[in-house]
Amino acid sequence: MVDLTKHMKKGLAEQKPGQILAFAAYTNKISDIVKFTIGEPDFNTPEHIKKAAEASIANNHSHYAPSNGTPGLRKVAxxxxxxxxxxxxxxxxxxxxxxxxxxxTAVLNPGDVVLVPTPIFPLYIGDALSMGATVEQIDTSDDGFKLTPAKLQAALDKYGDRVKALVMNYPTNPTGVMYSQAELDALADVVRDKPIxxxxxxxxxELNYDQPHASMEKTLHDQVVLMNGVSKAWAxxxxxxxxxxxxxxxxxxxxKIHQAITTTEPTPMQDAAEEALVNGKDDALPMKKEFQKRRDVLYDGLTKLGFECVKPKGAFYIFAKIPAGLEQDDTKFIYDLAEKGHVAVIAGSFFAKGGAGYIRLSYATSMDQIKEGLKRLEKYVAENKQ
Ligand SMILES: Cc1ncc(COP(=O)(O)O)c(C=O)c1O
Structure with a gap:
């Protein structure tokens, strides 16, 4: 029999499945484990949004929507x-x-360079590499996990006009850092009027705790491709x-790429998202309040146990440095902690350069679980610290 897997796209067989998913599968096999791994709110979707989805189905909104989206959703978006x-x-x-x-897909040719400040949500890197682009990871761990104009300029000097795009994610997964408008404006100045x-x-x-959300779109409108959605703030x-x-x-x-891949999104889901943006402007507020309380408890608890962390100002993640005396290889650390301590966290190095030696904890889990997790972590540290 012919082994057809050998005739598939070059490099695909060597591509590893996502490390986060592989670790999640591993922890699923451990009973009684407290999970700080979850990257989605533990709240239910607000009732009025669920009702809008149901009504959309009942009203036979079962046809293809225009490819770019329903007119109603695009207007409110x-x-x-x-x-x-x-x-x-x-x-x-x-x-x-x-x-x-x-x-x-729409902008990259093989050999183009994409600048990615790291540690960061790894999807951008995997996508860009699969398109034959070169990814320059800019390690921000020495700068409080924020990209600085000097480091951005240095990357531009290194690659010149091969640079096609800069990736920015703020509030940032996995560190929870936010940028002020002045910080974003200073970065915008570096790339302004360049073909980037x-x-x-x-x-x-919408999930910001100590300072208002700022946006690069405000001062670099013509070069910014802005992305947002209802996944996180509306659960x-x-x-x-x-x-x-x-x-x-x-x-x-x-x-054109979207049209080729999905044609359009499910109409009832678009109607539900429209409802979220029209009548759910305050839906995120109670969740935000709760996330903030959890952040404070988790941050205080981790700090007391010797985990240094930059206090997150947004999203629902804390990025914590593994204290000296414990296993410093973060991948080994998370497997050991899961097995012996029954606590699941994500390894910092899964988020690229600058993440080694750190762990990411998500506080999108209940306060009870956070308190229980901290208790277990305390025991693990006491038993394993050298
Ligand atoms: C920074 C970042 N961007 C995008 C996504 C994916 O969002 P969506 O569920 O809308 O595809 C995530 C999910 O964890 C994320 O953390």
Whole structure:
């Protein structure tokens, strides 16, 4: 029999399945484990949004929507994002996951360079590499996990006009850091008027605790491809609705990729997302309040146990340095902690350069679980610290 796997795309067989998913599968086999691994809210989707989805189905909204999205959702998405967008500059995708893929596919040629400040959500890197691009990881761990204009300029000097795009994600997964408007403006100045796109992933924009959300779109509108969605702030990860906004000539090109991949998103899910953005403006507030309380408890608990962390200002993650005296290889550490301590966290190095020696904890889990997890962590540290 012919082994057809040998005739598939070059490099695909060598590509490893996601490390986060592999670790999740491993922890599923351990009974009685406290999980700080979850990257989605533990809340249910608000009732009025569920009802909108049900009504949409009952009213036979079962046909293809226009490829770029329903007119209703695109209009409210344009209003939600920034006043400067027209509905014709909005594309509705299968979550921000598809937004990222569509954009990178639409702009990258093999050999182009994508600048990615790290540690970061690893999807951008995997997508760009699979398209034959070169990814320059800019380690931000010495700068409080924020990209600085000097480091950005150094990357531009290194690659010159091969640089096609800069990826920005704020609030940032996995560190929870946020940028001020002045910090983003200083970065915008470095790439302004150069043929460089900025992918601005603002999926956690509504989950900010100590300072208001700032956006690169405000001062670099013409070069920014803005992404957001309802997954995180409305607890709608399973609805799979993401939003891309960009100046029309750019958006029209990205939309061709979307058309080829999904045609359009499910109409009832788009109707539900429209309801979220019209009548659910305050839905995130109670969740945000609860996340903030959990953040404080987890941050205090970790700090007391000797885990140094930059206090997160947004999203629902804490990035903590493994204290001296414990296993410093973060991948070995998480497997050992899961097995002996029955606590699941994610290894920092899964988030690329600058993440080694750290762990990511998600506080999108109940306060009881956070307190129990901290107790177990305390015991593990006491038993294993040398
Ligand atoms: C930074 C970031 N961008 C995008 C996504 C994916 O979002 P969506 O569920 O809308 O595809 C995630 C999910 O964890 C994320 O952390």
């Amino acid at each position: 344009a209003d939600f994002l920034a006043e400067k967008y027209d509905p014709s500059e909005i594309l509705i995708t299968n979550g921000v996951t598809e937004s990222i893929y569509d954009f990178l 796109f900025v992918l601005a992933d603002e999926i956690y924009s 709608m990860t399973g609805y799979r609705i993401g939003v891309v906004a960009a100046p029309k000539p750019i958006l029209d090109q990205i939309a």
